[in-house]
Amino acid sequence: MTLESIRYRAGSLQILNQLLLPHQTTYEEIHSVQDAYEAIKSMKVRGAPAIAIVGCLSLAVELRAGAGGDDPVTFIRESLCHLTSARPTAVNMGRAARELMEFAENESMEKNSEQLRESVISWIEDMLERDVNDNKKIGNYGAQHILSGVPRDSVTILTHCNTGSLATAGYGTALGVVRSLHTLGRLKRVYCTETRPYNQGSRLTAYEAVAEGIPATLITDSMAALTMREMNITAVVVGADRVVANGDTANKVGTYQLAISAKHHGIPFYVAAPSTSCDLSLESGRDIIIEVRPPEELTSINGIPIAAPGIEVWNPAFDVTPHQLITGGIITELGVFLPSELQAALTGRLTAL
Numbered sequence: 001m002t003l004e005s006i007r008y009r010a011g012s013l014q015i016l017n018q019l020l021l022p023h024q025t026t027y028e029e030i031h032s033v034q035d036a037y038e039a040i041k042s043m044k045v046r047g048a049p050a051i052a053i054v055g056c057l058s059l060a061v062e063l064r065a066g067a068g069g070d071d072p073v074t075f076i077r078e079s080l081c082h083l084t085s086a087r088p089t090a091v092n093m094g095r096a097a098r099e100l101m102e103f104a105e106n107e108s109m110e111k112n113s114e115q116l117r118e119s120v121i122s123w124i125e126d127m128l129e130r131d132v133n134d135n136k137k138i139g140n141y142g143a144q145h146i147l148s149g150v151p152r153d154s155v156t157i158l159t160h161c162n163t164g165s166l167a168t169a170g171y172g173t174a175l176g177v178v179r180s181l182h183t184l185g186r187l188k189r190v191y192c193t194e195t196r197p198y199n200q201g202s203r204l205t206a207y208e209a210v211a212e213g214i215p216a217t218l219i220t221d222s223m224a225a226l227t228m229r230e231m232n233i234t235a236v237v238v239g240a241d242r243v244v245a246n247g248d249t250a251n252k253v254g255t256y257q258l259a260i261s262a263k264h265h266g267i268p269f270y271v272a273a274p275s276t277s278c279d280l281s282l283e284s285g286r287d288i289i290i291e292v293r294p295p296e297e298l299t300s301i302n303g304i305p306i307a308a309p310g311i312e313v314w315n316p317a318f319d320v321t322p323h324q325l326i327t328g329g330i331i332t333e334l335g336v337f338l339p340s341e342l343q344a345a346l347t348g349r350l351t352a353l
């Protein structure tokens with residue numbers, strides 16, 4: 001059973017409220033773009049691909065109800081701009097907004113308002129299937145690449161945050177690689193970090209792994225280096241919120257120190273990301289905006305204070321891993337590439353072997 005973070009049919013959108021997992025499985029209706037903005041901002045729904053998909057599907061729901069009247073292009077533009085502002089680090093929503101806006105403006109040249117709405121809704125609905133297909137390719141490419149270095153034995157993976165069905169339209173990215181290894185019967189174990197302070201690992205990845213019988217062990221973030229030294233980790237595989245032109249990658253905070261530790265222990269470090277999470281318009285990780293979340297998300301859990309009142313807090317939601325530390329490669333739906341090969345791969349000038 002693969003968890004559904006998103007339930008969609010024409011005119012109706014529900015999201016699984018991930019703030020309540022793993023104790024409550026509650027789906028909430030998304031009636032409007034504003035509902036989606038608030039769900040993304042509050043992290044009821046999260047994960048770079050899922051953010052873009054839910055944001056765009058909320059627009060599809062409003063368009064199906066006739067939103068935008070005689071000027072749907074303006075409504076679409078304003079809606080996409082608002083959705084993109086919800087969380088700045090992941091590129092997927094901004095990229096989808098740019099691509100969808102270009103599509104809508106082209107379509108508006110030859111379609112009336114009603115035809116335009118239908119055409120845009122269809123474009124958006126295609127995102128769901130495309131994301132799952134991309135993730136399954138990522139899973140298979142990543143699994144084959146990791147196994148190429150381990151001809152016979154099973155492998156042990158360490159991963160961070162949640163990059164599974166709860167962060168995407170299904171199957172997942174880094175956790176998709178784990179799923180593919182498990183399906184091939186070649187996964188000995190996956191170690192998942194709890195991923196403070198939102199606890200995507202202990203609440204979401206652990207939930208997905210237990211639900212599917214994937215052999216998994218939860219560790220605290222502070223145990224990661226010791227786990228790499230003691231537990232015969234074959235590879236570290238993480239997701240991405242924004243991979244830029246030189247391969248520098250923004251991902252959940254804590255990823256950078258995992259990459260440093262992997263380098264120290266001689267363990268290959270992979271980033272798993274669909275091309276929709278890549279941003280060639282930025283040259284290096286220095287250009288990526290890092291979202292800083294509210295202090296309360298670090299000083300309390302479920303509203304229960306866990307820190308001394310009055311303490312100052314710094315709560316960046318992401319950090320940037322330099323491409324030099326991504327030693328295993330970047331796993332995409334097009335294949336696995338070194339950071340230095342990424343631009344050529346994404347612009348079609350290089351294909352996977």
Ligand SMILES: CSC[C@H]1O[C@H](OP(=O)(O)O)[C@H](O)[C@@H]1O
Nearest residue numbers: 046047048163167239240251252
């Ligand atoms: C395939 S999800 C990518 C990425 O998104 C997560 O961030 P958040 O939970 O804050 O949305 C995390 O960085 C994942 O690796």
